[in-house]
Amino acid sequence: MRSSSQTTSEFAFQPPRPGEQLIYFEHLTKAFGAKRVYDDMDLDVRAGETLVVMGGSGTGKSVLLKCLIGLLSPDTGRILFQGHDLARFTEEQFMPVRRHVAMVFQGAALFDSLNVGENVAYPLREHFPDMPADEVRARVAEKLALVDLPNTERLMPSGLSGGMRKRVGLARAIATEPEVILWDEPTTGLDPVTTQSINVLINSMKTRLGCTSIVVTHDMVSAFTVGDRIAMLANRRIVQVGTPREMLHSTVPEVRAFLDARRVELFPGGAP
Numbered sequence: 001m002r003s004s005s006q007t008t009s010e011f012a013f014q015p016p017r018p019g020e021q022l023i024y025f026e027h028l029t030k031a032f033g034a035k036r037v038y039d040d041m042d043l044d045v046r047a048g049e050t051l052v053v054m055g056g057s058g059t060g061k062s063v064l065l066k067c068l069i070g071l072l073s074p075d076t077g078r079i080l081f082q083g084h085d086l087a088r089f090t091e092e093q094f095m096p097v098r099r100h101v102a103m104v105f106q107g108a109a110l111f112d113s114l115n116v117g118e119n120v121a122y123p124l125r126e127h128f129p130d131m132p133a134d135e136v137r138a139r140v141a142e143k144l145a146l147v148d149l150p151n152t153e154r155l156m157p158s159g160l161s162g163g164m165r166k167r168v169g170l171a172r173a174i175a176t177e178p179e180v181i182l183w184d185e186p187t188t189g190l191d192p193v194t195t196q197s198i199n200v201l202i203n204s205m206k207t208r209l210g211c212t213s214i215v216v217t218h219d220m221v222s223a224f225t226v227g228d229r230i231a232m233l234a235n236r237r238i239v240q241v242g243t244p245r246e247m248l249h250s251t252v253p254e255v256r257a258f259l260d261a262r263r264v265e266l267f268p269g270g271a272p
């Protein structure tokens with residue numbers, strides 16, 4: 001059912017002012033059979049911020065990202081993106097949205113039969129079929145340099161470390177110069193040094209490119225390192241959104257219980 005012609009009209013991105021509301025998940029419900037994931041869930045995302053979504057296993061963190069790029073749709077509620085209700089978008093209407101909202105998948109999701117350069121060029125060929133080959137090459141080289149992997153176009157994914165694969169996945173995600181980057185567990189399975197370099201990259205996407213990021217993570221150090229705000233999913237809704245400092249001092253029972261269970265991870269040398 002379509003709510004109005006205005007909210008489903010052709011998508012055209014309007015540059016937002018920093019800090020203004022960019023995305024609003026409004027009264028979302030979602031269930032898979034008997035499993036209810038969201039019940040009247042609300043969350044806003046502001047332009048230019050890095051918003052971390054944390055929560056226990058199976059609370060619906062990844063489903064949230066998938067709803068935003070149209071891989072899943074909510075049962076009811078709206079996903080407002082610059083006045084458009086993405087929850088009502090068809091697959092065809094989603095195509096231009098995906099140029100502005102890109103996902104860095106958990107396992108990087110590279111095409112193993114394509115080399116690094118071809119992987120990064122892939123979304124350019126999809127979204128800009130008329131882009132001249134030398135411009136594609138230049139754009140690929142620029143994005144690989146941005147993720148500290150210059151001159152790696154000819155390498156094959158099978159020869160890359162986990163951290164390098166993540167970086168290539170990011171270069172591919174930012175090839176179309178999206179305004180919003182969705183990160184699904186960006187540091188899972190990485191060693192501490194590589195994890196820190198991914199945290200630096202997430203921050204640099206904001207400071208160098210002005211991107212808005214939504215980061216889903218289990219990694220508390222990463223959450224508190226990159227998050228301007230942190231949202232906590234529990235009991236099928238967002239129970240609190242706040243700055244890292246506000247979350248650390250939260251009195252919301254679900255947040256307290258979640259963070260207290262991870263105190264050692266957050267403060268390996270003892271709580272301040």
Ligand SMILES: Nc1ncnc2c1ncn2[C@@H]1O[C@H](COP(=O)(O)OP(=O)(O)OP(=O)(O)O)[C@@H](O)[C@H]1O
Nearest residue numbers: 032035037055056057058059060061062063064218
């Ligand atoms: N396509 C699907 N079909 C059926 N159930 C699904 C589907 N996708 C997600 N679910 C279920 O929805 C719930 C939320 O899944 P989601 O992947 O968002 O959890 P999560 O918070 O990201 O968990 P984790 O931290 O363990 O990755 C889970 O119970 C999951 O099994």
